[in-house]
Amino acid sequence: MHPWIENVALQAPTTPITVLPPDPATTVVWRMTHAGESDVLIAGPRTRAAYHTSKDLPVCLRLRIRPGRALPLLGAAADELVDRTVPLSDLTGSSANALAGRLVTYKDEPEQAVEVLGDFLLGRLPRRLPDRLELVGEAAAELASEAAPRTVGETAQRLGVSERYLRRVFREAVGVSPKHFARITRVRTVIAHARRSWSDAAACAGYTDQSHLIADFRSLMRVTPEAYATGRVPLSTC
Structure with a gap:
């Protein structure tokens, strides 16, 4: 995973305000609610900081894609995602919904969840990668x-x-x-x-x-x- 994912963070609210600094990376976010709802989102590059009241989520896992590698993994150019957060299903279809359901099994095993997410993304890589x-x-x-x-x-x-x-x-x-x-x-x-x-x-x-x-x-x-x-x-x- 390391050639494609720069870092992985399991986030838990520790302060009343969540600070999201500007970020040139595209990030894959898996989150769950206390009601058991699960979704996978794609957060595009963020040009300016955002500040939100922290949400109490039992799971919020973020995989930060290395700069320039969003297109092969997601099938969408990063410049189409700037300052946007979209469901992964918008880019990959219904397979993303099945992935979100499968991830619920690993709510207490973040390392396994990362592996499952990684396998899904790597499985979408084209045979020929962009020359640049x-x-x-x-x-x-x-x-x-x-x-x-x-x-x-x-x-x-x-x-x-x-x-x-x-x-x-x-x-x-x-x-x-x-x-x-x-x-x-x-x-x-x-x-x-x-x-x-x-x-x-x-x-x-x-x-x-x-x-x-x-x-x-x-x-x-x-x-x-x-x-x-x-x-x-x-x-x-x-």
Whole structure:
């Protein structure tokens, strides 16, 4: 699974508010209610943060697909899923409903549920994978690098393609432009280093200065770093 799935998270509400940072990845979500209802959803790339009142769900399992690999697994380009959450059945038909029913058996065995979900997704892979799969993966890795993040132009040059071509295939495969991907990744890095000072977090994420961090943070997280740190966030009404 690791070439296709970046990470797996079993979520449980630990705070009254669920924070969903911007995310350039497409995610497979399996959830159950206390009434025993089960569904599998596809959450497309999220361009800005969302904040919701936490729901008490006995199971909420999230499989984060590696950037650029949604199309072979799901049969839908990531740019068609941006800022949308759709039932898996919309993409794969009734087989997704049967999958959701089968997963109920593994409500207390998340590792088994991950295996069942993975087998379902991998079973849908076409015999021939897109030629640009590795190109997009390499570009995403470079643009997300904390050690030495590259510009889009530098990344295209190193990969031996034009910047225009890279932008086109990257947006289709990942869902957002390379530049927006890099911005989202930097903000997510800042959140990961939130216990440090904002200046340290800015340096870790590759920002040139703290003002640059604050501008990006406000744009993508919809609040300032200070408001975010103190829990003053705009709750969704839906």
